[in-house]
Amino acid sequence: MIGCTCAVCRSTDPRDRRTRPSIYLAVDGGPAILVDTSTDLRHQALAHGISRVDAILYTHSHADHIMGLDDVRRFNVMQAGSIPAFADERTVSDLRRAFSYVFSPPNETGGGIPQLSLTTITGRFNVGTIGVQPVPIYHGSRPILGFRFGSFAYLTDCNRLADEAWDMLADLDVLILDALRHRSHPTHFTVAEALQVVERVKPRQAYFTHICHDLPHQATNASLPQGVELAYDGLQFEIKAASAFAEATADKPEKPWK
Numbered sequence: 731m732i733g734c735t736c737a738v739c740r741s742t743d744p745r746d747r748r749t750r751p752s753i754y755l756a757v758d759g760g761p762a763i764l765v766d767t768s769t770d771l772r773h774q775a776l777a778h779g780i781s782r783v784d785a786i787l788y789t790h791s792h793a794d795h796i797m798g799l800d801d802v803r804r805f806n807v808m809q810a811g812s813i814p815a816f817a818d819e820r821t822v823s824d825l826r827r828a829f830s831y832v833f834s835p836p837n838e839t840g841g842g843i844p845q846l847s848l849t850t851i852t853g854r855f856n857v858g859t860i861g862v863q864p865v866p867i868y869h870g871s872r873p874i875l876g877f878r879f880g881s882f883a884y885l886t887d888c889n890r891l892a893d894e895a896w897d898m899l900a901d902l903d904v905l906i907l908d909a910l911r912h913r914s915h916p917t918h919f920t921v922a923e924a925l926q927v928v929e930r931v932k933p934r935q936a937y938f939t940h941i942c943h944d945l946p947h948q949a950t951n952a953s954l955p956q957g958v959e960l961a962y963d964g965l966q967f968e969i970k971a972a973s974a975f976a977e978a979t980a981d982k983p984e985k986p987w988k
């Protein structure tokens with residue numbers, strides 16, 4: 731945290747150095763999927779050798795999850811094309827406003843504008859060879875999206891699951907879940923609340939994310955039950971993705987602006 735000198739902010743443990751929440755799925759023989767374009771996207775892509783993005787999925791439009799969008803330009807150049815992006819209606823409209831120079835560009839452009847083709851998510855959808863199940867969750871009063879990819883689900887930024895979400899989370903190998911800190915917060919799960927969700931969902935392994943500097947990595951990890959750990963920047967694991975759904979309900983992508 732800027733200007734903070736607490737033990738976690740001064741820690742030399744690399745797992746206490748946390749950039750903004752985002753994940754990257756590299757599917758064997760399939761697409762490379764980025765979830766959110768965090769403010770730290772450029773740094774994260776450089777740090778972890780990310781050289782390809784075939785699709786971008788947005789959980790919601792808070793600044794920490796979208797403000798790296800401009801750095802998508804580099805992937806457009808390397809891949810010589812626009813990148814499909816998927817978000818719910820509110821996030822699509824927020825992206826259009828926050829990045830009006832991208833989605834309503836002036837007639838005369840000097841290049842250097844990211845190219846994304848936005849699709850509004852209205853149900854489960856396919857990204858190339860794999861199927862994605864949006865999971866409805868609440869971030870305070872705001873409904874946002876988590877995503878399930880086969881045996882793995884990613885639920886960042888939430889303090890409540892929608893009633894219909896529970897069935898969508900059956901039989902998970904890995905769950906990544908928001909757990910901000912111990913003190914309660916109006917829009918994020920605490921560690922205790924996240925543990926209650928884990929107890930009900932029963933994934934084989936759970937990782938907590940969106941962690942703030944109240945939680946030192948090593949000490950917090952030691953206090954968690956078996957099968958639950960704090961995530962950290964650079965954490966990698968293998969999952970079984972789902973095949974594409976026969977019936978997918980996301981809208982057709984709009985034409986890219988170009």
Ligand SMILES: [Zn+2]
Nearest residue numbers: 734736739943
């Ligand atoms: Zn601190």
Ligand SMILES: [Zn+2]
Nearest residue numbers: 790792869887
């Ligand atoms: Zn948020």
Ligand SMILES: [Zn+2]
Nearest residue numbers: 792794795887
């Ligand atoms: Zn966030």
